[in-house]
Amino acid sequence: MTEHFAPGALAKQVKRSGALRLGSAVLAVVAVGAVLQFGSPLWRRAGLVPVAQRFVALSLPHPRDLPTHLGPGRRLVFDFDVANYTGAAIEQPWRASVVGTDRNAFLLRSGTVAVPAGGTRSVEVSVRVPQHVSPALVEVGLPGRHLAPVEFHLAPVPSRAAPGPSTYAASPSGVPPGAGGR
Amino acid sequence: MSTLVVPEPALAGPEVGSGMATSASQGITPRRRPGDLVTTALLLGALDVAVSHPHFLAARLLALAIALLLPGALAVEAARASFGSRYAQAALVLGAGVAVIMGLALVMSTALPPLGVERPLDREPFAIGLNVVAAALALVCPKGRDPVLNLVKPSEPLRFGRPRPWHLVLLLPVLATVGVERLNSGHSAIVVQLTIGASALALVVGFLEARAGRHQRAQTVLFCTALALLYLFSFRGNYLFGYDVQQEFQRFSYTFGAGRWSRPADGDPYASMLSITALPAALSKLTSISGMYLFKGLYPVFVALVPGLSYELARRWLNGAAAFVGAAYMIVLTDFSSQLVALARQETAFLFFALLVVALFAEELSGKRRQAAIAALLAALVVSHYSTSYVAVALLGSTWLGYGVLRLALRRRAVPAVGLVTVLLGVGMVVGWDVLYTHSTHNVTKFVASMAVQGLRILPYGKGQSLIQRYLSGNVGTTMSPARYYAAVGAAARASEPWLHPYPASLTRLYPAHAAPPTYSLPALLPGSATIMKDLVILVDELLLLAIACGVALSFLRRLTKRGVRAPLELSVMMLAFLAFLALIRLSGTVAGSYNADRAQLQASIVLAVALGMSAEWLIVRLRAGAVLVAALILMLLAGTGETAVITGGPPSAILANSGTQYDYFVISSGEVSAARWLVANMGPHHVVYTDDFGPLRIWDATSFAPLPHTWLTPTALDRGAWVYATASDVVQRRAYGSISGARVSYRFPARFLHHVDDLVYSDPTARVYH
Numbered sequence: 035m036t037e038h039f040a041p042g043a044l045a046k047q048v049k050r051s052g053a054l055r056l057g058s059a060v061l062a063v064v065a066v067g068a069v070l071q072f073g074s075p076l077w078r079r080a081g082l083v084p085v086a087q088r089f090v091a092l093s094l095p096h097p098r099d100l101p102t103h104l105g106p107g108r109r110l111v112f113d114f115d116v117a118n119y120t121g122a123a124i125e126q127p128w129r130a131s132v133v134g135t136d137r138n139a140f141l142l143r144s145g146t147v148a149v150p151a152g153g154t155r156s157v158e159v160s161v162r163v164p165q166h167v168s169p170a171l172v173e174v175g176l177p178g179r180h181l182a183p184v185e186f187h188l189a190p191v192p193s194r195a196a197p198g199p200s201t202y203a204a205s206p207s208g209v210p211p212g213a214g215g216r
Numbered sequence: 217m218s219t220l221v222v223p224e225p226a227l228a229g230p231e232v233g234s235g236m237a238t239s240a241s242q243g244i245t246p247r248r249r250p251g252d253l254v255t256t257a258l259l260l261g262a263l264d265v266a267v268s269h270p271h272f273l274a275a276r277l278l279a280l281a282i283a284l285l286l287p288g289a290l291a292v293e294a295a296r297a298s299f300g301s302r303y304a305q306a307a308l309v310l311g312a313g314v315a316v317i318m319g320l321a322l323v324m325s326t327a328l329p330p331l332g333v334e335r336p337l338d339r340e341p342f343a344i345g346l347n348v349v350a351a352a353l354a355l356v357c358p359k360g361r362d363p364v365l366n367l368v369k370p371s372e373p374l375r376f377g378r379p380r381p382w383h384l385v386l387l388l389p390v391l392a393t394v395g396v397e398r399l400n401s402g403h404s405a406i407v408v409q410l411t412i413g414a415s416a417l418a419l420v421v422g423f424l425e426a427r428a429g430r431h432q433r434a435q436t437v438l439f440c441t442a443l444a445l446l447y448l449f450s451f452r453g454n455y456l457f458g459y460d461v462q463q464e465f466q467r468f469s470y471t472f473g474a475g476r477w478s479r480p481a482d483g484d485p486y487a488s489m490l491s492i493t494a495l496p497a498a499l500s501k502l503t504s505i506s507g508m509y510l511f512k513g514l515y516p517v518f519v520a521l522v523p524g525l526s527y528e529l530a531r532r533w534l535n536g537a538a539a540f541v542g543a544a545y546m547i548v549l550t551d552f553s554s555q556l557v558a559l560a561r562q563e564t565a566f567l568f569f570a571l572l573v574v575a576l577f578a579e580e581l582s583g584k585r586r587q588a589a590i591a592a593l594l595a596a597l598v599v600s601h602y603s604t605s606y607v608a609v610a611l612l613g614s615t616w617l618g619y620g621v622l623r624l625a626l627r628r629r630a631v632p633a634v635g636l637v638t639v640l641l642g643v644g645m646v647v648g649w650d651v652l653y654t655h656s657t658h659n660v661t662k663f664v665a666s667m668a669v670q671g672l673r674i675l676p677y678g679k680g681q682s683l684i685q686r687y688l689s690g691n692v693g694t695t696m697s698p699a700r701y702y703a704a705v706g707a708a709a710r711a712s713e714p715w716l717h718p719y720p721a722s723l724t725r726l727y728p729a730h731a732a733p734p735t736y737s738l739p740a741l742l743p744g745s746a747t748i749m750k751d752l753v754i755l756v757d758e759l760l761l762l763a764i765a766c767g768v769a770l771s772f773l774r775r776l777t778k779r780g781v782r783a784p785l786e787l788s789v790m791m792l793a794f795l796a797f798l799a800l801i802r803l804s805g806t807v808a809g810s811y812n813a814d815r816a817q818l819q820a821s822i823v824l825a826v827a828l829g830m831s832a833e834w835l836i837v838r839l840r841a842g843a844v845l846v847a848a849l850i851l852m853l854l855a856g857t858g859e860t861a862v863i864t865g866g867p868p869s870a871i872l873a874n875s876g877t878q879y880d881y882f883v884i885s886s887g888e889v890s891a892a893r894w895l896v897a898n899m900g901p902h903h904v905v906y907t908d909d910f911g912p913l914r915i916w917d918a919t920s921f922a923p924l925p926h927t928w929l930t931p932t933a934l935d936r937g938a939w940v941y942a943t944a945s946d947v948v949q950r951r952a953y954g955s956i957s958g959a960r961v962s963y964r965f966p967a968r969f970l971h972h973v974d975d976l977v978y979s980d981p982t983a984r985v986y987h
Binding site for chain 2: 049051052053055056059060063064065066067068070071080081082083084085086087089090091092093094095097098100117119179180181182183184185186187
């Protein structure tokens with residue numbers, strides 16, 4: 035059976051229905067937000083939440099001021115950074131080695147650095163290059179991590195001509211003889 | 217037992233839900249009652265509470281919803297603008313909300329800093345501004361009714377707990393997000409494929425609903441399907457997906473950091489567009505939702521509304537099924553889902569363009585109210601995206617001129633939908649905003665310069681191809697060998713970069729080019745079907761284009777013969793203008809260089825939905841070919857998403873595997889972001905950066921470094937002393953990507969050469985920096 039309402043009653047009915055609809059929409063938005071936020075462990079387990087990639091990065095913090103020349107038996111001074119994006123504190127072993135012009139590699143120094151989650155730690159390396167090595171390349175690697183070692187080239191100079199410890203002089207565009215330029 | 221039946225005419229009228237009808241009928245001017253503004257006040261209160269509790273995601277989402285919809289609803293009510301259907305009205309409300317926020321951000325950024333408010337887009341000042349604007353809009357709304365409740369009034373009594381099968385389409389965007397996030401987490405693409413299959417099924421459901429005359433359902437299906445397909449791409453990867461969007465995000469980040477929008481001093485067109493600067497910055501500040509999630513989640517909503525608006529336009533003159541075919545065409549175009557998510561500015565602009573077209577032909581609007589709505593939509597379009605507005609204004613001008621000539625010839629006196637005032641408004645706004653205010657005319661000057669040097673270049677790229685092949689493939693590039701690439705970029709670098717200090721040939725010839733390791737390919741379910749499938753897709757694509765052309769012809773023919781369904785002659789002229797524009801851009805390399813042909817087709821499809829619908833109606837009525845048309849749409853959908861590669865084998869699209877060229881290009885790793893940030897922080901003022909073709913996206917996404925890095929990453933073109941940024945593809949796959957003069961190449965990353973000449977100064981598992 036059909037029932038007609040007076041315009042005033044109709045207006046109230048429609049207004050009430052509209053308010054109900056609006057309220058439902060607001061509640062729905064709030065509910066979605068709450069479910070997404072408080073259910074996040076569940077979503078993470080189901081693979082529905084973006085997962086941060088976890089890795090360790092290695093860098094030379096003064097790339098424009100790396101030593102460029104070094105003779106046999108001289109002191110090499112440089113530092114490197116280890117950045118930790120694994121989400122947990124790590125004890126990261128490292129190895130610094132030098133490759134001579136004869137392509138033989140010699141371990142210069144190794145150690146372990148503690149890096150907090152999300153942090154970066156700098157390690158200074160100060161070491162005398164063996165007399166019998168004419169250094170051409172210095173490498174720093176992180177054993178156990180899938181990343182290439184950072185490295186920088188050195189132009190070998192005769193031991194008597196070497197002016198002392200390597201310095202953080204600005205790197206010219208030249209690279210070791212035969213390489214063409216940095 | 218009595219049943220409540222609300223009289224339909226009363227519900228449909230503009231004065232429903234108020235005492236205004238009574239008052240008006242009694243000749244009494246309605247008075248504003250405090251009760252009419254209760255909903256507005258409550259929602260503003262909820263907004264203020266929500267923005268002050270950003271640690272709750274629910275509060276952030278609620279703030280976003282209210283900030284977008286409340287000002288829009290009030291603006292629509294204040295303007296007494298009505299588009300007829302609920303769907304179009306909802307789209308109008310969202311569009312108006314976006315326009316209000318852009319306008320408010322512009323005004324506050326311009327007016328408040330001189331008054332001492334240096335960061336007007338920060339949360340507190342912008343929230344106050346939004347409250348003031350909303351209150352002001354509420355006060356100019358029609359008296360005697362609640363402006364918010366009047367918009368959400370139900371057309372039928374509200375019913376809960378009656379799920380219907382078609383309601384499942386509402387879950388499509390959720391399914392898409394679930395599928396793509398699982399793929400991001402290293403799982404298989406099975407849920408993504410399920411989403412694509414469900415989207416194809418949704419097209420069938422939508423077609424049936426439209427055929428049954430359930431227009432709102434058909435529009436909802438179009439919206440959900442479009443949004444699901446867009447989300448498949450926009451949520452891919454943990455960073456933004458696509459090319460342009462990285463630069464857009466940079467400009468957003470700058471505005472966000474500054475807390476205000478500033479007119480770019482260098483005429484930078486990206487920084488001039490409020491849609492990607494002031495809008496996301498204001499919304500992100502207000503709601504505490506990260507800009508990246510606004511770009512990923514909100515902007516696709518804007519453009520997902522567009523196919524439903526095309527349906528709205530088409531169904532005025534066509535039956536539902538035909539209108540659905542016309543409207544769904546946009547969704548199934550290859551670039552709809554994969555390209556538009558990378559163009560936030562165009563996602564916004566397309567919404568305004570579609571609303572503009574609907575407004576132009578809306579019978580519900582008339583007089584000054586109509587002109588005001590058109591002017592507001594034009595203004596929003598112009599500040600959203602320059603290219604879309606150029607095309608829109610050019611086509612409005614063409615339509616006015618073409619229809620004017622026809623009216624003279626046919627001696628008609630009908631009032632045109634596109635009047636001279638509209639055209640002048642459009643031209644004035646483009647000139648005012650792009651030329652006089654932001655000086656962001658780079659695109660136009662580039663086009664004019666290109667035109668002066670090269671002419672129209674009617675034949676596109678594709679040397680060595682036949683004319684038909686060149687037409688079918690459009691302005692797409694070719695490929696070249698790594699060795700030729702090395703030689704070509706070496707010569708080009710010396711010619712175009714006189715500052716270059718290249719390495720000597722005696723050194724570089726020791727490191728010749730090598731082919732890249734093969735890319736991942738999906739195994740074929742049907743071996744040997746690749747060519748057949750490719751040809752079939754091209755055939756269907758061209759047949760649909762032919763159907764559009766026939767539809768335009770049919771619309772003129774029916775006008776002249778006065779038989780069958782007749783769309784307005786003016787709309788036919790507009791469709792013809794779009795068709796001519798499409799033909800020009802498909803054939804001319806010069807035009808295509810300024811406005812991508814595929815994006816032009818997407819914009820055109822908003823209007824040409826009517827033309828395709830005309831042909832579709834003829835095919836459905838005369839040949840009963842509705843099923844064939846839907847099958848054609850589904851085939852296009854599967855090809856556009858790359859799903860056909862599952863059958864034919866071949867390179868997967870980025871949404872189907874965690875490897876492949878598209879994955880290498882668009883899916884950015886955290887290691888790449890970290891390396892890019894390290895590079896920009898350490899490279900100092902002398903920054904010549906080299907990377908391969910895929911590298912700039914990473915640098916732009918992660919940093920404020922705006923120039924385009926040098927992308928000729930070969931021993932022959934590398935500058936001594938430059939920085940080199942190596943991407944995950946370079947490091948992990950040993951595959952680099954390059955291009956020159958429209959020719960693309962993949963080659964083995966020159967790691968040995970770089971090891972020889974450069975220091976490796978940054979290293980992580982997926983990226984490196986050499987110097």
